[in-house]
Amino acid sequence: TGYQPLRKVVERATNKFLYKKSYDPNKLLSRVTTVTSSILNIDQLLTSISRTLTDAFHSSKMAIVLIDKQGNLNVGAEEGFGEGVDDFVAGKEQILASYFEDTREIYVIDELKTRYEAGDYVPKNKDLLFQLHDMDVALIVPLFVKERLIGAFVIGTKKSGDPYTKQDLSILKIITGQSAVAIENAALYDDLKDFNIKLKQEVQKATHELVDANQDLKQLDQAKSEFISIASHQLRTPLTIIKGFISMIQEESFGEVPPKIKEQLVKVFASNERLIHLVENLLDISRIESGRQDYNFQPTDLATMAKEVVDSLVPSARVKDLKLKLEPTKSIPKVIVDANKIREVMINFVDNAVKYTPQGSIVVKLSATPPGMVSFEVNDTGIGMDPDDTRHLFKKFSRAAGTFQVHTEGTGLGLYVAKMLIDAHEGKVKAESTGRGNGSKFTFSVPLKGPKAAGGHQAKKSEPQKKTTKKPPA
Incomplete structure (x- = not known):
């Protein structure tokens, strides 16, 4: 035991020398791209990502923690942490979510500890901050898919003792974007295999x-x-990589x-x-x-959401000299909905109005009508529709006549997805127009108390859509 202090000094000096060499960012990104695009087994994927990053940054340890379907935080892969890491991580899903509730920035533990000790930072959990520092954890890097936090990289200090540089953090942001999509793909692939097994069992019955x-x-x-x-x-991973490189x-x-x-x-x-x-x-x-499809029904302020959606699309309307406004909303109670799904439908309706209105105005209205429901309504002075168009507008790959002349990139999927999401809320969608050139009105209504299946505000899965023998559109 008398040699322990001397041994640690020698190890630090040796590590400083052995692990000083830097990595090539382009080669690292290429390696991560190969890993994330070629491995669908989630255990192999997590292990490969962990080893790739620890080798590149010469990190003393690393863990990939993931939030499962039940909302629990688990260790997906780890190197260097040893026994007890599973117990340490268990139950900290709410803490992780609170850390990244308002930011996607990487948490640099040593920097945050220094700022706390200087009195210019108040941690959300002081004890955890010091625990992470004592465990030689250097970085907490969030993993997001769209707006959903799915986990994080927990990365230890460098063996050389050097801090992580701005380049390291920038590269990690790109890598986490690729990795999050790949991890989600691998999880979906596992779900698909499980679904196929269950389907086979049901067919046999x-x-x-x-x-x-x-x-x-x-x-x-x-x-x-x-x-x-x-x-x-398979398309989503390379598209995300392309987006990262263009940025x-x-x-x-x-x-x-x-x-x-x-x-x-x-x-x-x-x-x-x-x-x-x-x-x-x-x-x-x-x-x-x-x-x-998972749904998370919770009490939601739709008035605030409508304002946020309209505000986010005002710049797009301004480019076309369109007036986009939200009518003053009377007091509306919170509604039991899946906030992310309803926001997606609101954005679709307003964005479509901006796309298909060459000139004039767009008025958005939220009201507590009909009784027991809340309705979101978008009126525009755009190209309008023939009555026949409104009957098939919410079907897959369907677009109103003449829309290609105004906006060529549409696929006819947005309104179909919107209708299915509103159907899951046991609501209704409607499109109205008095004819070509007379503008349009799109409305959806959802129950104030949410769908019957949302009793107790719990999350639920969508019911499989009934199949028909109807021929697909040409």
Whole structure:
């Protein structure tokens, strides 16, 4: 034991020398891209990501913690933490969520501890901050998919003793974006395998006559759903990577970019965003139709949400010299809804109005009508629709006549997804117009107390959509 202090001094000096060499950012990003795009087994994926990062940064330890379907925080992979890390992580899901409730920035533990001791930072959990510091944890890096926190990278100090640089943090932000999507894909892939196993078991229970009558149709429909789901998953990862690299080029992370090229990059970025939106719509449809869409019904202030949605789209309307306003809203109680899903429908309705209104105004209204319901209404002075168009407007891949002349990028999926989300709330959607050139009114209404299945405000899954033999649109 008398040699322990001397041994630690020698180890620190040796590590300082051995692990001083820096990594190549481009090679690291390439390696992470290969890992995240080629591995679907979630255990192998987490282990490969962890080893890749610890090797690159010479980190003393690393853990990947994930929030499961029940909302519990678990260790997905770890190196260097040893026994007891599972017990340490258990029960801290609420703390993790509170840390990243208002920010996506990386938590640098040593920096936050120093700021706390200087009196200019108040941690959300002081004891945890000091625990992490004593465990030689250097960084907490959040993992987000869209707006949903799915977990975090917990990264230890560097073996060299050096702090993590701004470049390290920038690279980690890009890597977490790729990794979060890949982890979500791997989890969905596992869900899909489990779903297929359960489906096979249910089919085996069915009568021989029913199997014979419907087998071909079920196989065809299952193949279509799986193709859309897996193809969309495979598309989402490279699109996210492209987005990250375009952002880095725009920020001149790889050197100065001429103005002409910057102009073209803006167009490329916008096109990539449209593809990401299309893929997300396809994934939404796949989850809803297969009954795998999760809903979290909670009391929600729709008046505040409507204002936020309108405010976010005012710049887009201003570009076209359109007047976009929200009518003053009378007192409306909180409504039991899934906030993220309803926000998505609001954005779809208002954004469509902006796209298909060449000139004039758009008026958004929220009201506690009809009795027991809350309605969100968007009136525009846009291109309008023929009465026949309104009957099939909320069907898959359907668009009103003449819309291609105003906005060419639409897919006919947005309103279909919107209707399915409102259906899940046991609400109603409606499109009205007196004819071409007379503007349109889009409305959705949801029950104040939420759907019957949301009793107690619990989360629930969507019911699988009923299949029909109707021919797809040409």
